[in-house]
Amino acid sequence: MTLVESSFAIIAEPHRRAILSLLLSSERSVGELEHELQLSQPSVSKHLRVLREAGFVESRIEAQRRLYRLRPEPLMELDAWLVPFRRFWSKHVDALEQHLDKMEEAPPVKGKKKHEKP
Amino acid sequence: MTLVESSFAIIAEPHRRAILSLLLSSERSVGELEHELQLSQPSVSKHLRVLREAGFVESRIEAQRRLYRLRPEPLMELDAWLVPFRRFWSKHVDALEQHLDKMEEAPPVKGKKKHEKP
DNA sequence: CGTTCATATACCCGTCAAGTCATATTCGAG
DNA sequence: CTCGAATATGACTTGACGGGTATATGAACG
Numbered sequence: 001m002t003l004v005e006s007s008f009a010i011i012a013e014p015h016r017r018a019i020l021s022l023l024l025s026s027e028r029s030v031g032e033l034e035h036e037l038q039l040s041q042p043s044v045s046k047h048l049r050v051l052r053e054a055g056f057v058e059s060r061i062e063a064q065r066r067l068y069r070l071r072p073e074p075l076m077e078l079d080a081w082l083v084p085f086r087r088f089w090s091k092h093v094d095a096l097e098q099h100l101d102k103m104e105e106a107p108p109v110k111g112k113k114k115h116e117k118p
Numbered sequence: 119m120t121l122v123e124s125s126f127a128i129i130a131e132p133h134r135r136a137i138l139s140l141l142l143s144s145e146r147s148v149g150e151l152e153h154e155l156q157l158s159q160p161s162v163s164k165h166l167r168v169l170r171e172a173g174f175v176e177s178r179i180e181a182q183r184r185l186y187r188l189r190p191e192p193l194m195e196l197d198a199w200l201v202p203f204r205r206f207w208s209k210h211v212d213a214l215e216q217h218l219d220k221m222e223e224a225p226p227v228k229g230k231k232k233h234e235k236p
Numbered sequence: 237c238g239t240t241c242a243t244a245t246a247c248c249c250g251t252c253a254a255g256t257c258a259t260a261t262t263c264g265a266g
Numbered sequence: 267c268t269c270g271a272a273t274a275t276g277a278c279t280t281g282a283c284g285g286g287t288a289t290a291t292g293a294a295c296g
Contacts, residue, residue, distance in 0.1 A: 012130035013254080014123075017199075024202055030273055043255060045274055064263050064272045072207030079200055081135075084142055086197065089190030131284080148243060161285060163244055182242045182293050 007074045008081075010054050015039060016047050020056060020070065027060070027069035125192045126199075128172050133157060134165050138174060138188065145178070145187035 011017050018037055022028060028036075034044045048068055051057045055074045059066045129135050136155055140146060146154075152162045166186055169175045173192045177184045 006130070006132070008126070008135070009130045012124070012127040015254090017126065020203070024206055031271095040256065041273070042257085042275080046254075049274080061263095066273065070203075070206060072203075072210045075200065075203045076207055079204065082193065082197055082200070085138070085188075085190075085193045088142055088188060089194055092190045133284090149241095158286065159243070160245080160287085164284080167244080179293095182240095184243065 007054060007056075007078050010050060010056065010074075011078070013047065013050075015043070016051060016056075019044075019047060019051065019068075020075075023057060023068060023070045027067045029065040029067055031065070033068070125172060125174075125196055128168060128174065128192075129196070131165065131168075133161070134169060134174075137162075137165060137169065137186075138193075141175060141186060141188045145185045147183045147185055149183070151186070 011020070015037060019033055022033065022036060030041065030044055030048065033039075033048075034041045037044060048057065048059070052059065052068075055071055057068045058071050059068050061067075129138070133155060137151055140151065140154060148159065148162055148166065151157075151166075152159045155162060166175065166177075170177065170186075173189055175186045176189050177186050179185075
């Protein structure tokens, strides 16, 4: 089944990303996730299986419930892939910031700025 | 077509990741990518279309060729998504290191990994 | 113009993943 | 031991995506 190779394919699924985000704050049972995601229980279980087999989460048994929680490794892998690109765009951002700095010359902001997307 | 919404779904495709990695070093024509990826020209063009429409790349016309190059924004978005998770796992790595530090007080391991704290 | 090179688009096909429904499993309570 | 709650698994359907072949578009140049 699920021959999903890469961690990338795994987080491509919006519901799975949602699960990971939810688990960020605390571990949860399948039922809780089902409720928060507005998704059928079998679907949630399947996503959890995929996530578990890929090492994104692990489960703990408490009575009849399974409590799922995050595991860091696979996400660190993703992060690692981004490293060279980060180097790439930091150049660009520097250029952009220089440009912006030239355009606006007054705002007393503390620290560095962030950008927005349209 | 390709109703691929998120940037995540886009980089889930191995060939597309390969294209991005190649463009990291320099811009390339479709033909060059075709050769380097061992993929048919139409396939390459399609991937480039997806990447272009999602803002990952942009093209420049030079005679009959199209030269594609990277654009930083979408990847920065991905990176942004990872931020809270980074906070999460940095805790864990710290814990793991403390644990390891306690267990091994001398064993012959090559090097210790270090990382920063913000 | 017509030809050739470079790329884009159209159409078709096979595969695979995500969802649903139904059923199995496991545990705790009474 | 039986029942019900919580979760997992299986069978099946459906739709999207990636790949390929064939064809269109368009630029350069004789």
